[in-house]
Amino acid sequence: MRKMTKKNKVLAAAGALALVAGGGGAAYAYWTTTGEGSGEATNSAGEGTVTLYATFDGGLAPGDFRTVAYTADNADPNTSTKVGVLTAEVTSTSIVGCNTEWFEVTADTSNTTVAKGATGTSVGSGTLTFNDLAEVDQSLCKGAVVTITVGSV
Incomplete structure (x- = not known):
């Protein structure tokens, strides 16, 4: 196994931070998605006669x-x-x-x-x-x- 240098430790920490930030950003974007729409339905109730x-x-x-x-x-x-x-x-x-x-x-x-x-x-x-x-x-x-x-x- 290779010895970790100070430079490799900084790169590993930066990479981990980027992964966490990227994942958190994706979650944040998912929960703050906006949009709009509309819909309608027709009541299928009959005439109420027997x-x-x-x-x-x-x-x-x-x-x-x-x-x-x-x-x-x-x-x-x-x-x-x-x-x-x-x-x-x-x-x-x-x-x-x-x-x-x-x-x-x-x-x-x-x-x-x-x-x-x-x-x-x-x-x-x-x-x-x-x-x-x-x-x-x-x-x-x-x-x-x-x-x-x-x-x-």
């Missing part, structure tokens, strides 16, 4: 009731939608003279999330009642199709 259905068994006679099942379809492939408070109303019957006022329908709220693209998701239940009005001939409702309109707020 299709609601009310189904119940037939054969309803005055004084009877049927359980109503409420379901929902969400055709939006991107966003789930929450069904809040359900509203239901008997809006028509298929036979003239079979009055919608003779029927009552309820809808229990479920606050259910309907997944994106889902069909047939249960969102609640209720009861359809055919009120027995003894003083009124309700035989016109035999074979009638009762339509329930359901909504959500």
Whole structure:
């Protein structure tokens, strides 16, 4: 091994200092880099609509009731939608003279999330009642199709 001269020691120290300074300078430059830019994105949220259905068994006679099942379809492939408070109303019957006022329908709220693209998701239940009005001939409702309109707020 060669003996280090004073001149070699000074050169080695200067080289080491240059390496440290160079490395430190690179780190300093890295952390103080500046720049600017911009970007944008479009919200993919759907319209927040679902299709609601009310189904119940037939054969309803005055004084009877049927359980109503409420379901929902969400055709939006991107966003789930929450069904809040359900509203239901008997809006028509298929036979003239079979009055919608003779029927009552309820809808229990479920606050259910309907997944994106889902069909047939249960969102609640209720009861359809055919009120027995003894003083009124309700035989016109035999074979009638009762339509329930359901909504959500």
